Amino acid sequence: MTLSAEASLKPFNTFGIDARARYMARFDSRDALLAVFDESRLQALPHMILGGGSNVLFTDDYDGVILKNEVRGIACIEEDDEHYYVRAGAGENWHHFVLHCLAQGWAGLENLSLIPGNVGAGPMQNIGAYGVEIKDRFHSLRALEIATGRVKEFDAAACAFGYRESVFKGPAKGQYIILDVTFRLLKEPRLSTHYGAISSELQRMGIENPGIQDVSRAVISIRESKLPNPAVLGNAGSFFKNPIVDEERFVGLRDRFAEMPHYPTEDGKYKLAAGWLIEKAGWKGKRMGQVGMHAQQALVLVNYGNASGRELWEHSQRVLEDVQEKFGIALEREVNVIGPVEV
């Protein structure tokens, strides 16, 4: 375990917010993590677990301990006729992990290529892209229960996965630190290319019979052309979730906005495109000082320079209130806001 005081968080969050943490403790094993909790000077302080920092917004300095997860390792721990069971340390970079699996011929994660962040945060919000969510390839995870110091295993049911949700974002928030995640990957690939522009991208690449590597390359190419690179422009991907409304609300909106994109859900509701609502409310590409919603992706909140976390949060609040006023829909933030906010 390594401990630093008054640590700058700027290199550790993709918004590039220049906040400070009272302490940052880096750990690479369960024992090293327990050693952090044993440190008497840290015990009275609040703590927060940080992976790649690609889904957090710090609105202030953090007066506590940032636990930086660096638990590594990737191994196939079991196999059956159809699957490889692959365990990855929570501190592994997600995209490197996906590329490693593809190189071994372990199929199933190709559509999730190039999502920033680490393996451990994946189950937190059931990361998803291009028609696949982590829950579709998930087997189990092991997490340290902070109150007892014991390691507990969670299967998919215990994780209670939903759209950008899990038990770790809900009832068990702040109670567990995910140490590693085991995936059930496929021996025989089942490609999912119907979603988004994957098929047309494969066509453009001149590939007729794609394999998992081709699908991954197509996804990478689409993502690179559509999403701002956090290394160039600070952002945390989609800032808001796509709202889900019941049929009555949907019909009322469709009567007013016939062109509104919508996707029926399995439980008879409708998912709407938050990016469309934000665009129609006039916020797409609108910049106010150092902050704004991206010109190509209205759902992505951007730090154009040295914006503070507070300024970014305030901008998101303006957008949220305007969408509420124009459409009667309360957008929900997907990004985890850390620190004080005032409404």
Ligand SMILES: Cc1cc2nc3c(=O)[nH]c(=O)nc-3n(C[C@H](O)[C@H](O)[C@H](O)COP(=O)(O)OP(=O)(O)OC[C@H]3O[C@@H](n4cnc5c(N)ncnc54)[C@H](O)[C@@H]3O)c2cc1C
């Ligand atoms: C350009 C861009 C594109 C993106 N595209 C997508 C996308 O297509 N789909 C998608 O779902 N997301 C997307 N995201 C969001 C983000 O990449 C994911 O949510 C990712 O899983 C966050 O990982 P992280 O390690 O950076 O988490 P962090 O930001 O470090 O943490 C996120 C939350 O998880 C908690 N946490 C982190 N690690 C652990 C752990 N080991 N145990 C317990 N809690 C933990 C943190 O406390 C925090 O609350 C995108 C982000 C960016 C910047």
